[in-house]
Amino acid sequence: MNSSEKTPFWRNVAVLRWAFQLAIVAVVGVIIAILVNNLLVNSSSQGIPLGFGFLSQPASFPITANDFRDTQPVWQAMYEGVLNTLRVVLVGFVLATVFGVLIGLGRLSGNWLIRTISTVYIEIVRNVPLLLIVIFAYLGLVLEVFPRIEDSWDLAGTIIVNGRGFSIPWITGPFVGLLAAVVLSIAAGLAVRRWRLRVAESKDESAYVVPWMAAAMVAVLFWVGFFAGLGFSSPSIDGRNVVGGMTMQPEYFALLFALVTYTASHIAEIVRGSVQSVAKGQVEASQAMALNGWQRMRYVIFPQALRVAIPPLGNQYLNLMKNSSLGFAVSYFELTKVVTTSVGTRSPAVPAFLVLMIIYLIMSLTISALVNIANRKMEVVGR
Amino acid sequence: MMIWLRKNLFRSVGDSLVTVIAGSLSLYVLFRIVRFVAVTGRWQVVETNLALLVNGAWPTDEIGRLSATIVLLGFLGGVASAVAGLVTSDVDSEPPTLFQKALDLAIRLWPLALIVGLVLLLSTTTGPLLLTVGVVGAVTVGRLLGGLLPGRVRPVVIVVALFGALASIWFMSFGHSWDDWGGILVNFFLAAISISLCFPIGVILALGRRSEFPILRMLSTVFIELFRGVPLIALLLMAKNTLGFFVPQEFTPGAAVRAIVVFVLFTSAYVAEIVRGGLQSVPKGQIEAARANGLTPIPTTFRIVLPQALRNVIPALVGQFISLFKDTTLAGVALGFLDLLEGGQAITQQAEFRGQGLVIETLAFVGLLFWAGSYTMSRESQRLESKLGVGSR
Numbered sequence: 001m002n003s004s005e006k007t008p009f010w011r012n013v014a015v016l017r018w019a020f021q022l023a024i025v026a027v028v029g030v031i032i033a034i035l036v037n038n039l040l041v042n043s044s045s046q047g048i049p050l051g052f053g054f055l056s057q058p059a060s061f062p063i064t065a066n067d068f069r070d071t072q073p074v075w076q077a078m079y080e081g082v083l084n085t086l087r088v089v090l091v092g093f094v095l096a097t098v099f100g101v102l103i104g105l106g107r108l109s110g111n112w113l114i115r116t117i118s119t120v121y122i123e124i125v126r127n128v129p130l131l132l133i134v135i136f137a138y139l140g141l142v143l144e145v146f147p148r149i150e151d152s153w154d155l156a157g158t159i160i161v162n163g164r165g166f167s168i169p170w171i172t173g174p175f176v177g178l179l180a181a182v183v184l185s186i187a188a189g190l191a192v193r194r195w196r197l198r199v200a201e202s203k204d205e206s207a208y209v210v211p212w213m214a215a216a217m218v219a220v221l222f223w224v225g226f227f228a229g230l231g232f233s234s235p236s237i238d239g240r241n242v243v244g245g246m247t248m249q250p251e252y253f254a255l256l257f258a259l260v261t262y263t264a265s266h267i268a269e270i271v272r273g274s275v276q277s278v279a280k281g282q283v284e285a286s287q288a289m290a291l292n293g294w295q296r297m298r299y300v301i302f303p304q305a306l307r308v309a310i311p312p313l314g315n316q317y318l319n320l321m322k323n324s325s326l327g328f329a330v331s332y333f334e335l336t337k338v339v340t341t342s343v344g345t346r347s348p349a350v351p352a353f354l355v356l357m358i359i360y361l362i363m364s365l366t367i368s369a370l371v372n373i374a375n376r377k378m379e380v381v382g383r
Numbered sequence: 384m385m386i387w388l389r390k391n392l393f394r395s396v397g398d399s400l401v402t403v404i405a406g407s408l409s410l411y412v413l414f415r416i417v418r419f420v421a422v423t424g425r426w427q428v429v430e431t432n433l434a435l436l437v438n439g440a441w442p443t444d445e446i447g448r449l450s451a452t453i454v455l456l457g458f459l460g461g462v463a464s465a466v467a468g469l470v471t472s473d474v475d476s477e478p479p480t481l482f483q484k485a486l487d488l489a490i491r492l493w494p495l496a497l498i499v500g501l502v503l504l505l506s507t508t509t510g511p512l513l514l515t516v517g518v519v520g521a522v523t524v525g526r527l528l529g530g531l532l533p534g535r536v537r538p539v540v541i542v543v544a545l546f547g548a549l550a551s552i553w554f555m556s557f558g559h560s561w562d563d564w565g566g567i568l569v570n571f572f573l574a575a576i577s578i579s580l581c582f583p584i585g586v587i588l589a590l591g592r593r594s595e596f597p598i599l600r601m602l603s604t605v606f607i608e609l610f611r612g613v614p615l616i617a618l619l620l621m622a623k624n625t626l627g628f629f630v631p632q633e634f635t636p637g638a639a640v641r642a643i644v645v646f647v648l649f650t651s652a653y654v655a656e657i658v659r660g661g662l663q664s665v666p667k668g669q670i671e672a673a674r675a676n677g678l679t680p681i682p683t684t685f686r687i688v689l690p691q692a693l694r695n696v697i698p699a700l701v702g703q704f705i706s707l708f709k710d711t712t713l714a715g716v717a718l719g720f721l722d723l724l725e726g727g728q729a730i731t732q733q734a735e736f737r738g739q740g741l742v743i744e745t746l747a748f749v750g751l752l753f754w755a756g757s758y759t760m761s762r763e764s765q766r767l768e769s770k771l772g773v774g775s776r
Contacts, residue, residue, distance in 0.1 A: 021598040028602060035629045042628045111398055112391035113405050127757040128750050129709035131716065132724055136750070139728070139742040325614035329716045336617045340624075349624040357613050357621075364612035 039350060052355075054347045061341050063333045065249050074342050074352075081338030082359060088256050088334065089321050095260045096320060097313075100267025107272045118268065125265040131326055133262055138254035138330040149240055160235045160242055166253040167235035170246035177228025185221040192216040251332035255324065263320045267313065274309035275301060307378045314371030321363055335359060419747075428741045429748045430505050432730040436749070437502065439565015439721055449568075450514050452555040457518040459544040459551075461525020466532065466540050491762065494755035501751075545579055552576060561639035565721035567752055573639075574708040577646035582700075584647065585654025586693075590684065592655065593662055603655070610652035615710055618645045619717035642714040650707055657699045661692035694771065701764035705757045712753075723749050 009015045043050050055075040062070045066080045106118035125133070142163060147153060152162040160167040171178060196209050235245030248256070278301050286300040325336040333341075339356040343349045393399040429436070441449055489496075503511055532540060552572055564572070591603030610618070622641040630636065636644070665688050673683040715725030727749040731741045 017596065021596050024602070025598055038630055039628045042632060045632070110391070110394060111401060111405075113402050113409070117405060117409055123758065124754065127705075127709075127754045127761060129712045129724065129753055131712045132746065132750050132753065135724070135728065136743075136746045140746055144740045144742055322614035325616045326713075328616055328620070336614065336620065339617075340620050343624050350628055353617075353621045353625055356617055357609075360614060360617065361609070361612045 043348075043350070048348050050348065050351060052351050054351065055355075057346065059342055060345045063338070065252075065333065074347055077338050077342060078335065078355065078359070081333060081335040084252075084327075084332065084338075085321075085324050085334040085363075088252060088259065088327065088332070089324050092256060092259045092263065092320050092324070093317055095256070096263035096267055096316075099260060099264035101271050103264060104268035104271025104275070107268060108275055122265045122268055125261055126269075130258060130262045130323055131329060133258040134255060134326045134329055137257045137261075138251065141257070142250040142254050149237070149242070152237055152242075154237070158234055160237065160245075162242070163250065164242065165247040165249055167242050167245045167247040169232060169234045171230055172233045173225075173228065173230035177225070177230050180228060181221050181224040181230060184224050185217045188220040189213045189217040249332075251327065251330045254330050255327045255332050255334075258326070259320055259323055262323070263316055266316050266319075270309050270312045270316065271305075274305040277308045278304045310371065310375050310378055314367065314374075317371070318364060318367050321367060322360070325360075424744050424747075425739070425741060426505075426744060426748075428730060428733075428736045428745055431735075432726075432733075433502065433505050435566060435721075435726055435730060436723060436752075437566045438568050439726065440563065441565075441568075446510065448555060448557070450510075450517070452551045453514065454517045454521045455551050456548055458521040458525040459547050461522040462529035462532075463525075463541060463544045465526040465529025491766070492759060494759050498752055498755040549576065549579060560637070562637040562720075564639070565726055567723040569714075569720050569722045570708060570711040570753075571756075573642055573646060573711045573714060574704060577643055577650055578700075578704050578707055580643070581647040581651035581654055584651035586658055586689070588651060588655035589658035589662060592659055607652045607655050610649050611656070615645070615649055616713045616717055618649055619713055621645075623718055638714075638718045638720065642711075642718055642720070646707065646711070646714075650703065653703055654700065657696050657703060658692060660699070661694075661696035662688060664695050665691045697771065698764045698768040701760060701767065705760050705764075708757060708760075709753060723752060 039050070055078075056073045058071050059068075059074045059077040060070050061077070062068055063077065063080055066084070068077060068080050103118050103121060106114045107122070109115050109118070146161055146163045149162045149164055152160050154160050158169055192212050193209055196212050200206065233244040235242050235247065237243075282300055282304065283296065286296045291300065324334055327334040328337045328340065331337065335356060339347075339352050343352050392402045434441075438446075438449060499515055503515065506512075529540070552575070588603045588607060591599045592607065594600055594603075619642065622645045623638075626641050626644070627635050669687055669691065670683055673687040678687070712722060712724040714720050715722035719725075721729055727745040728742070730736065731739075731745055
């Protein structure tokens, strides 16, 4: 072939690549156009509007647990739904992590019995549908096993359990005061930590960081809490009601119980895998350096295991957030239940579910972003 | 024995204390469970509704069609597993004796045997027993036949088995509309249909996400993240409420079609991520070697990269199938199937059982069926994983 001859465009790779991509875009575009056209035709023939005006219409259904009346607009109902979702998800993150780590370490325990119990728990819970656990927690545990209010289970006036809910002691007083107390206490703890480390370095004596920090934090917490008017209230039974403390609704308790049980079993497996992934030489080296069990865990195993564990842990948090939508099955008014109910009363289905999708995507992407940040931080520290 | 006890249960004072407390607690729980199963549990509700839990309200005169399909599926499964076993078996080890084989099977399949035995025990007719014998026979014959096939035809056999399975399920739907299916059948068939349909889409999406074409990459990424970011039950409710708007009014899809559409789209996003992991695990040298040997990109992908990638992700795909099998319960609550879980709740509302608090009994039975299925599958996938040597090469 003569090299001065120009390549014809149908054999030019650069042209072909763009032609191929444009063809795919055209196919996808046509599919979307057909779907949108169907949507427009069907909506107009059924007389259903497609805008987002429904968001400011009255919701015409109440959410009793949130004091939401049926005359308030739909967007406020969705706002309450998001709040309810966050309520169960954030508490679920903490509890699932705590139980998951405990069970995961139990699986690695030197005690045969603890190891077996943890294994049996994990193998049972992981292989059962989450929906079954949710429904069992609600219809079985709360409605069948929990007693009536007259025969409430009362754990020395701290936890009261009956068919109307699960009550625990709780802090009373202004939220701003609580926030101030917590922030100041953490600040005091960090300040004390720095001071102790400096003392330890300059005078070459033991730092005792943990006891000093704990003492400072508790002292500041109580001192600020006292002046901010914070109090402590335990639940008690008054006639046919539980007063004081904080009472979780039966639906909330059932959903939280199921999410924590299920997610903890997955987190336990992650914990086990990541601890086992720490090279054996690391443990042996730390033993050779005469670190005790706690130091070995805190300074050698934990930092390395955490780096392995963060991506799958993030996945579990993401799953927990999405699984909170199973509250639908027990009529806990989280986002999915709110949107479905509002579609059942008056709201047009397509825009309402579009809003639901966008909200879930925002929450998913937020969690992914946070996990990515944590992941990057760990890597920088590690290497 | 004493040394074992000392080493595993009573290493120190604290350890002994933990052992005693945890031991007495677990003995108590075990006692309560045994008492519940043998004494206090009222299993009448399960016994009466056994057929409803297994195959829903399947019409009696169509039961032959159902049984034939299940036996055929067992045969196809046997052939496929024999062929897959040939692919992965190691040649060096000597063949196990019959006793070893039986022992191995018993260890591997005891949960399945347990629930089949339980169902047979609770059933009053001879139909289930005949069906069990038929399925076990069909699987055995299928395995033996599959072992005799020459290696060349294996991929063809797998494809034929897959299409045969789909066709037989379709054949089954003649007798009894999909939307009226119920019991554990609906869970299993929804999962099986969805996983076979979503697999090609998932592979295409994974290739798209890793391709060098920016627009293709963007489209695949958007699709995958869209379906992974929204809860499955919300998607199912969306299909229930909005799918009708997106198709011409002449064909309003039924509940089963809606469920399958959602499961296929949702699972293909997850399968795409699994396959992407497999694609990343193929060493770059393989692609370079293929290109050096004069293969163009498409044969490189289909003859060099994909076979290695898919082989590495088989266990993860089984895991995805298990979670799909469990997630089919969501179709029950969102779209109103009387699947195993939803049907289990419904039977406690029957006139003769209402208001007696039988939820725990039925949910325990339902849970046992789900557990046996997914526990067996997850152990098989672990076995496959060690057999394939994923991660060790």
